[in-house]
Amino acid sequence: GENVEQHPSTLSVQEGDSAVIKCTYSDSASNYFPWYKQELGKRPQLIIDIRSNVGEKKDQRIAVTLNKTAKHFSLHITETQPEDSAVYFCAASTPDSWGKLQFGAGTQVVVTP
């Protein structure tokens, strides 16, 4: 089955700097790659997703890039703010998955003022 690895496990950045989280996946058939943000004590929520027919997607300060050849995708957060502090999860799914996601282990991002 699909295996998703996520790095780093923790990331500390100064407010205003950029943060990058990387994930690799094992199943070349995977075609859907979402990112979820989970604030402390809260539920995970989707922040951005990308499908395999595009290489990059942006939404304000966040962007996701996908390299299908290398089987990896990354989350980029620019101009980080204290409210970006959270755990971020990448995930992947294959066609015919009926929404089932294989999640990475998560990255704890801490933005220091």
Added chain:
Amino acid sequence: NAGVTQTPKFQVLKTGQSMTLQCAQDMNHNSMYWYRQDPGMGLRLIYYSASEGTTDKGEVPNGYNVSRLNKREFSLRLESAAPSQTSVYFCASSEADKIGGELFFGEGSRLTVL
């Protein structure tokens, strides 16, 4: 709309006791899921239901059973709880079909098995 509602939010069990986690969604989604979250391991799928009347195993189904009661409700049962089942459990729903889509999560249920 409440979205996805799960109960209870907290529960402490003794080894060998049984319990059921309840989940309901009001978004008319076809697919529903149960995940468990453990430190350093992300979210792991226990069971899912692609549509009313169907259920299937996920990555870590051992020790659990599920029931898709109707389109809105999807329950998770622990027949004989073990300390290894201490975790935070999330129910989720989605419109997703074959091509994937956003998961909407409940607030989570924190279960401790002594």
